[in-house]
Amino acid sequence: xxxxxxxxxxxxxxxxxxxxxxxxxxxxxxxxxxxxxxxxxxxxxxxxxxxxxxxxxxxxxxxxxxxxxxxxxxxxxxxxxxxxxxxxxxxxxxxxxxxxxxxxxxxxxxxxxxxxxxxxxxxxxxxxxxxxxxxxxxxxxxxxxxxxxxxxxxxxxxxxxxxxxxxxxxxxxxxxxxxxxxxxxxxxxxxxxxxxxxxxxxxxxxxxxxxxxxxxxxxxxxxxxxxxxxxxxxxxxxxxxxxxxxxxxxxxxxxxxxxxxxxxxxxxxxxxxxxxxxxxxxxxxxxxxxxxxxxxxxxxxxxxxxxxxxxxxxxxxxxxxxxxxxxxxxxxxxxxxxxxxxxxxxxxxxxxxxxxxxxxxxxxxxxxxxxxxxxxxxxxxxxxxxxxxxxxxxxxxxxxxxxxxxxxxxxxxxxx
Amino acid sequence: xxxxxxxxxxxxxxxxxxxxxxxxxxxxxxxxxxxxxxxxxxxxxxxxxxxxxxxxxxxxxxxxxxxxxxxxxxxxxxxxxxxxxxxxxxxxxxxxxxxxxxxxxxxxxxxxxxxxxxxxxxxxxxxxxxxxxxxxxxxxxxxxxxxxxxxxxxxxxxxxxxxxxxxxxxxxxxxxxxxxxxxxxxxxxxxxxxxxxxxxxxxxxxxxxxxxxxxxxxxxxxxxxxxxxxxxxxxxxxxxxxxxxxxxxxxxxxxxxxxxxxxxxxxxxxxxxxxxxxxxxxxxxxxxxxxxxxxxxxxxxxxxxxxxxxxxxxxxxxxxxxxxxxxxxxxxxxxxxxxxxxxxxxxxxxxxxxxxxxxxxxxxxxxxxxxxxxxxxxxxxxxxxxxxxxxxxxxxxxxxxxxxxxxxxxxxxxxx
Numbered sequence: 001x002x003x004x005x006x007x008x009x010x011x012x013x014x015x016x017x018x019x020x021x022x023x024x025x026x027x028x029x030x031x032x033x034x035x036x037x038x039x040x041x042x043x044x045x046x047x048x049x050x051x052x053x054x055x056x057x058x059x060x061x062x063x064x065x066x067x068x069x070x071x072x073x074x075x076x077x078x079x080x081x082x083x084x085x086x087x088x089x090x091x092x093x094x095x096x097x098x099x100x101x102x103x104x105x106x107x108x109x110x111x112x113x114x115x116x117x118x119x120x121x122x123x124x125x126x127x128x129x130x131x132x133x134x135x136x137x138x139x140x141x142x143x144x145x146x147x148x149x150x151x152x153x154x155x156x157x158x159x160x161x162x163x164x165x166x167x168x169x170x171x172x173x174x175x176x177x178x179x180x181x182x183x184x185x186x187x188x189x190x191x192x193x194x195x196x197x198x199x200x201x202x203x204x205x206x207x208x209x210x211x212x213x214x215x216x217x218x219x220x221x222x223x224x225x226x227x228x229x230x231x232x233x234x235x236x237x238x239x240x241x242x243x244x245x246x247x248x249x250x251x252x253x254x255x256x257x258x259x260x261x262x263x264x265x266x267x268x269x270x271x272x273x274x275x276x277x278x279x280x281x282x283x284x285x286x287x288x289x290x291x292x293x294x295x296x297x298x299x300x301x302x303x304x305x306x307x308x309x310x311x312x313x314x315x316x317x318x319x320x321x322x323x324x325x326x327x328x329x330x331x332x333x334x335x336x337x338x339x340x341x342x343x344x345x346x347x348x349x350x351x352x353x354x355x356x357x358x359x360x361x362x363x364x365x366x367x368x369x370x371x372x373x374x375x376x377x378x379x380x381x382x383x384x385x386x387x388x389x390x391x392x393x394x395x396x397x398x399x400x401x402x403x404x405x406x407x408x409x410x411x412x413x414x415x416x
Numbered sequence: 417x418x419x420x421x422x423x424x425x426x427x428x429x430x431x432x433x434x435x436x437x438x439x440x441x442x443x444x445x446x447x448x449x450x451x452x453x454x455x456x457x458x459x460x461x462x463x464x465x466x467x468x469x470x471x472x473x474x475x476x477x478x479x480x481x482x483x484x485x486x487x488x489x490x491x492x493x494x495x496x497x498x499x500x501x502x503x504x505x506x507x508x509x510x511x512x513x514x515x516x517x518x519x520x521x522x523x524x525x526x527x528x529x530x531x532x533x534x535x536x537x538x539x540x541x542x543x544x545x546x547x548x549x550x551x552x553x554x555x556x557x558x559x560x561x562x563x564x565x566x567x568x569x570x571x572x573x574x575x576x577x578x579x580x581x582x583x584x585x586x587x588x589x590x591x592x593x594x595x596x597x598x599x600x601x602x603x604x605x606x607x608x609x610x611x612x613x614x615x616x617x618x619x620x621x622x623x624x625x626x627x628x629x630x631x632x633x634x635x636x637x638x639x640x641x642x643x644x645x646x647x648x649x650x651x652x653x654x655x656x657x658x659x660x661x662x663x664x665x666x667x668x669x670x671x672x673x674x675x676x677x678x679x680x681x682x683x684x685x686x687x688x689x690x691x692x693x694x695x696x697x698x699x700x701x702x703x704x705x706x707x708x709x710x711x712x713x714x715x716x717x718x719x720x721x722x723x724x725x726x727x728x729x730x731x732x733x734x735x736x737x738x739x740x741x742x743x744x745x746x747x748x749x750x751x752x753x754x755x756x757x758x759x760x761x762x763x764x765x766x767x768x769x770x771x772x773x774x775x776x777x778x779x780x781x782x783x784x785x786x787x788x789x790x791x792x793x794x795x796x797x798x799x800x801x802x803x804x805x806x807x808x809x810x811x812x813x814x815x816x817x818x819x820x821x822x823x824x825x826x827x828x829x830x831x832x
Contacts, residue, residue, distance in 0.1 A: 017749065017773065017775065020773075020775075021772070021773065100794065102792070102793075102794055106783060106787060106792075108793060108794070115805050115806075116775070116805065194629070198805050198806075199805070199806060213610070213633060214633070217629060217630070219635060219804065219806045220635075221806070237828065240828035243828070243830055244828065244830055246830075247830035247831055248830075251830075251831055333433065351825075355823045356437070357433065357436075357437065359433065359436075359532070360821065361821055361822060362821070362822045362824060363821055363822065363823050363824070364823075364824045364825075364826065365823075365824070365825040365826060366825065366826045366827055366828055366829075367522060367824060367825070367826025367827075367828070367829045367830075368826075368829060368830045368831050370830070370831035371522060371824065371826075371829065371831055376518070376522075376831070377518075377524060377822070378516060378518055378524070388635065389531050389532065389614050389615070389819040390531075390614075390615060390635045390637070390806060390807040390819065391806040391807040393819055393820060393821060393822075394821070394822045395822075403805040403806065403809055404809060405776065405777055405778070405779060405809060405810070406777060406778045406779065406793070406809075406810045406811075407771045407779050407781075408778060408779070408780045408781070408783060408787065408793075409767075409780075409781045409782065409783070410780065410781065410782045410783030410784075410787075411782055411783075412653065412656035412659070412660065412782055412783070413782075413783045413784060413787065414659055414660055414662075414663035414664075414667075414783075414784045414786070415663055415667055415784050415786035415787055415792070
């Protein structure tokens with residue numbers, strides 16, 4: 001192990017034991033201090049960000065990436081605001097999840113505690129740095145933040161401002177670490193620090209996440225992609241279904257909870273599909289259909305097997321006619337990404353069957369898949385969305401950044 | 417991917433969707449049928465086990481391994497009994513964990529569901545096969561069971577008996593799979609079936625578990641080892657402490673919740689250590705001490721740095737004198753395996769501090785570490801013990817073999 005990584009993980013682990021002992025009040029005070037410091041230091045932060053932007057432009061970074069990298073006065077204000085909001089959220093730590101007594105007098109308690117050290121690997125988006133610092137600090141976790149190298153100066157600037165605020169609010173240890181050596185070899189080393197790092201959350205495109213999973217010995221929580229479905233059942237309210245289709249596809253096509261495939265019950269397809277086309281055409285949504293769809297909507301591009309497995313992240317949608325709810329469920333479980341899928345129906349028993357049999361983190365009835373989100377769910381925050389089944393599934397808020405331990409009190413019991 | 421593994425994981429995934437829909441009554445009936453079939457087939461099972469035993473003896477397998485492999489009438493009866501007991505445990509599936517309503521009318525529910533397909537990798541212990549079949553079946557999970565190759569015939573025999581019982585009780589699909597090709601290459605392939613297999617639980621020695629973690633792309637829950645501690649605080653009840661030390665070290669030294677290191681407060685050490693030696697000597701417990709212990713108990717073997725990190729699994733114990741509860745906590749967090757650690761004290765504030773600051777799955781007060789066990793905790797079952805922090809920590813029962821999904825019901829909501 002390199003000296004750099006060795007020192008980093010040792011200091012992070014040590015800090016995690018101190019951070020775990022802070023009171024809620026101490027943490028909230030520090031979060032508000034961080035928010036204030038970001039507001040006061042906006043000039044410095046934006047200046048450092050400009051250096052990143054100039055280098056990124058010189059290196060020919062894609063326009064969409066440069067947009068995500070750029071910090072404006074408004075964006076810096078939003079960063080400060082979200083730190084303030086985390087201060088006002090309830091603290092999940094210390095909560096007793098369950099308590100019971102054994103016949104031999106042992107008293108057991110399951111209590112919520114921090115995970116410890118969490119490594120976040122993300123792209124060149126400086127706001128992720130401060131968001132993660134806030135959420136991890138509130139949940140008593142020490143963050144190791146490794147952002148894209150194109151944002152290194154921005155991240156270091158934010159890190160400096162936030163650390164100074166922590167120190168000035170009386171926190172006598174480093175509560176997070178911005179990785180300052182962006183070389184891949186250090187990331188690879190970090191991913192092998194099982195025992196020192198408790199969790200890795202990769203945030204970014206599928207290829208970044210696949211690389212992390214491939215290399216990591218530390219547990220990873222993630223989603224690769226969101227291939228979300230709408231199933232328009234025979235008894236769907238057509239007007240409502242049209243509005244949900246448009247919302248789920250068009251409102252923000254580049255995100256994981258946008259819909260990619262719409263399944264339509266054969267008994268409603270003839271009426272529904274032409275009306276859907278009428279909605280989608282002026283919005284520039286390209287439709288791709290199975291043979292039945294192509295018959296009903298002549299001129300529609302044919303969907304291939306690959307389409308059913310594609311997250312377009314764009315104004316494209318694949319369409320398929322299905323016999324019944326059973327066939328819809330089978331399609332979704334086979335081709336989907338187990339993220340979010342919604343049935344639009346007035347038939348209670350079909351709705352019940354759908355949510356019971358769909359193997360996805362979020363099973364919706366009569367609502368747009370776009371609600372699959374920590375804030376929309378009312379979690380108050382979101383560190384990411386998981387399509388894993390272990391630990392956390394679906395949108396993850398503060399509670400999902402904690403674990404528990406058993407506290408067992410006896411009066412001298414020994415095992416017979 | 418080999419055709420064998422491809423077919424196996426595809427069939428397992430398909431079966432998991434059917435298994436998830438069984439009612440509690442159907443599952444309990446099938447579990448009782450399995451118990452009955454094992455009782456009735458004991459002759460066949462024992463005969464097949466004899467073949468494994470003969471081959472193992474010929475191959476020079478260690479005596480302790482052969483003992484674990486051997487099935488007697490009594491052991492087969494215990495297998496049947498534990499299947500019956502699983503039938504009588506509460507079914508965790510379908511339970512609503514939380515439910516709330518959003519201001520826009522969306523109703524959210526977090527509901528307990530099976531994980532899906534669980535791969536168990538274990539050594540040549542046929543009882544693990546039936547235990548895991550029972551626990552996984554009850555929790556709606558399809559098991560893929562890969563036991564040690566020395567137990568292949570025993571596992572196949574048990575598998576046949578259990579499958580026939582399932583079929584005869586009306587389950588029309590295979591609810592578990594015994595891996596019949598024991599070659600390592602197939603195991604390695606299985607460990608890469610992320611997406612088809614939802615969880616791997618390795619059960620066995622540390623090297624088996626390390627190999628699984630190294631190779632797996634599927635999430636793993638595990639513990640490498642149990643370096644459990646007792647801390648004898650200044651105010652401990654000496655008689656009680658002696659009885660707990662003996663219980664935790666001697667009652668079953670070969671298991672993960674036996675104690676390996678005893679830390680003694682300096683103010684009580686002079687009185688406590690000689691009495692502890694008097695207890696341990698006739699029980700053949702070898703003591704290894706730090707310099708302070710060696711001074712107080714002349715002739716004691718010196719403990720090295722390595723001792724503090726060793727799980728002896730034997731009648732050996734390391735001893736160290738510490739200044740206070742703080743030093744005890746630091747030692748345990750540094751050298752321990754985050755499994756189970758116990759403070760023996762009459763000082764409430766030290767007890768509180770210990771359970772708050774120790775970073776272990778199970779933090780005990782005034783009780784033997786030997787209670788760290790699913791049955792002793794009252795979970796009714798145990799699939800293993802986790803020193804991981806994700807998903808499940810400490811003893812794992814039925815609930816730990818489940819995940820949840822969100823069910824969200826709307827009335828046509830779209831996102832603004």
